[in-house]
Amino acid sequence: MNMSDSLTRNQGTTLQQTYKAYDWYEAREEKRKLRRETNYNNSLYNNSYYGGAYFYPTMRFNNFGYGNYGRGHWRGGFGYGW
Amino acid sequence: MNFKSLKNIAAIAIIGMTITSCARQVTRINAENAPDISGNWNVTDSKLVAEEMTKSVTSSKWLPNHLEAKAGKKPTIIVGLVQNKSHEHIDAETFVKDVEQSFLQNGTIKLVQGGKKREELRAEKADQQDNASVSTMKKFGLENGADYILQGSINSIVDSHKRNKVVYYQVNLELTDIQTNEVVWIGDKKITKAVKN
Numbered sequence: 065m066n067m068s069d070s071l072t073r074n075q076g077t078t079l080q081q082t083y084k085a086y087d088w089y090e091a092r093e094e095k096r097k098l099r100r101e102t103n104y105n106n107s108l109y110n111n112s113y114y115g116g117a118y119f120y121p122t123m124r125f126n127n128f129g130y131g132n133y134g135r136g137h138w139r140g141g142f143g144y145g146w
Numbered sequence: 147m148n149f150k151s152l153k154n155i156a157a158i159a160i161i162g163m164t165i166t167s168c169a170r171q172v173t174r175i176n177a178e179n180a181p182d183i184s185g186n187w188n189v190t191d192s193k194l195v196a197e198e199m200t201k202s203v204t205s206s207k208w209l210p211n212h213l214e215a216k217a218g219k220k221p222t223i224i225v226g227l228v229q230n231k232s233h234e235h236i237d238a239e240t241f242v243k244d245v246e247q248s249f250l251q252n253g254t255i256k257l258v259q260g261g262k263k264r265e266e267l268r269a270e271k272a273d274q275q276d277n278a279s280v281s282t283m284k285k286f287g288l289e290n291g292a293d294y295i296l297q298g299s300i301n302s303i304v305d306s307h308k309r310n311k312v313v314y315y316q317v318n319l320e321l322t323d324i325q326t327n328e329v330v331w332i333g334d335k336k337i338t339k340a341v342k343n
Contacts, residue, residue: 075260076225078238078300085233085304087311089343 185341187234187315195317196244198335203245204252208321208330212293213254222256223249223321224292232302232315242298245319258290294321294330311341 175181180189212221225246228238249255259267274283298319305312314336321331 073261073265074227076227076239076242076263077261078228078230078236080235081229081231082235083231083233085302085306087304087306088308089306089311 182339185311185313185339187232187236189240191315191337192240194337195335196241199241199245199317199319199333200248202333203319203321203331204248204255206331206333209254211330220254220256221293222258222290223294223296224258224260226260226295226297228298228300228319230300232300233304234302236300238298238300238317241317242296242319245296256290258292260292292324295324296321309343311343313339313341315339 177189177193182188182190209221213219225242228242230236230238246257249257258264268286271284271286278284296319298317301316301318303314305314315338317335317337319333320329322329
């Protein structure tokens with residue numbers, strides 16, 4: 065295909081070279097959507113078998129990420145890493 | 147009629163009402179009275195551009211000048227590319243077709259196909275060389291060469307703060323003499339919209 069073919073092939077069409085304009089209202093809606101998704105994902109994490117802070121809110125602190133293992137099992141109020 | 151059958155009829159009536167009340171309603175409306183829903187480019191904008199361009203291109207001086215210079219020979223136009231550099235997806239064909247239609251209705255302007263439609267025509271011509279009878283077969287090399295090319299661009303400026311937004315669209319179409327590269331006509335339509343969310 066020579067150059068004239070490639071240029072004339074799109075005659076009569078619209079070349080879309082759009083840009084994204086900042087829209088305060090749309091940006092707010094996007095932020096809200098993102099926050100909802102993050103909250104939803106966090107709630108899934110908190111209810112998982114290996115558990116987060118749903119049943120043991122204080123256990124998320126001071127165990128440096130090691131004490132969460134096995135916390136899905138109820139141990140009379142105390143987790144494995146407590 | 148016993149109580150049980152009455153109960154069944156009532157249940158069917160309730161289900162029927164529920165289904166009909168949730169059904170989507172579609173109403174045909176006149177394009178003249180199309181409402182603005184989102185504030186984005188819509189049918190009214192396209193119509194405004196088409197009206198302005200049609201009026202301008204057929205009443206501009208380029209046409210009598212051409213007819214005078216070429217001893218009354220009608221100009222031939224090909225539609226080129228339109229660049230949409232705005233922030234929205236806009237298909238220029240919605241208003242360019244109206245302009246093309248005005249050329250044909252005017253009667254003093256000829257239009258030739260370009261782009262993929264022209265490729266299709268040439269492919270058909272090539273096919274005829276093998277499959278059509280000699281008396282009906284169309285020959286290559288007898289197309290009308292365009293005198294002018296119609297090109298265009300769409301630009302926009304968006305200014306928004308909180309719930310308020312002002313959008314400015316500028317649509318330009320221009321006609322250029324293919325032989326001399328001389329721009330003989332520029333049409334423009336500017337639309338400004340204030341949108342409140």
